[in-house]
Amino acid sequence: MSKSKVCNTCGKRKSLSNYNVNTCAIDGLRTYCRTCATLKMRNYRKTGNTTNNEFKSKGKKGLDTVFAQLKDAYKKYGYDLSKRLRK
Numbered sequence: 001m002s003k004s005k006v007c008n009t010c011g012k013r014k015s016l017s018n019y020n021v022n023t024c025a026i027d028g029l030r031t032y033c034r035t036c037a038t039l040k041m042r043n044y045r046k047t048g049n050t051t052n053n054e055f056k057s058k059g060k061k062g063l064d065t066v067f068a069q070l071k072d073a074y075k076k077y078g079y080d081l082s083k084r085l086r087k
């Protein structure tokens with residue numbers, strides 16, 4: 001059992017106590033260490049909303065794609081989503 005993992009940002013192996021908790025992750029920890037998390041936060045504040053806006057627009061596009069796929073899937077199984085929405 002390994003009590004350490006490699007940070008995917010700085011590439012250094014660090015003990016698990018150096019990682020913040022991420023309940024969404026498989027191992028329950030973030031993929032990058034606390035040091036990198038601090039640096040990321042600092043960079044985020046420095047660059048302002050530029051990257052955030054880019055991320056947002058990409059995220060919206062992704063959501064639309066997912067929704068379109070969902071609509072197709074519903075159609076496939078004979079479920080008319082648009083009829084349901086118009087109700």
Ligand SMILES: [Zn+2]
Nearest residue numbers: 007010033036
């Ligand atoms: Zn790191």
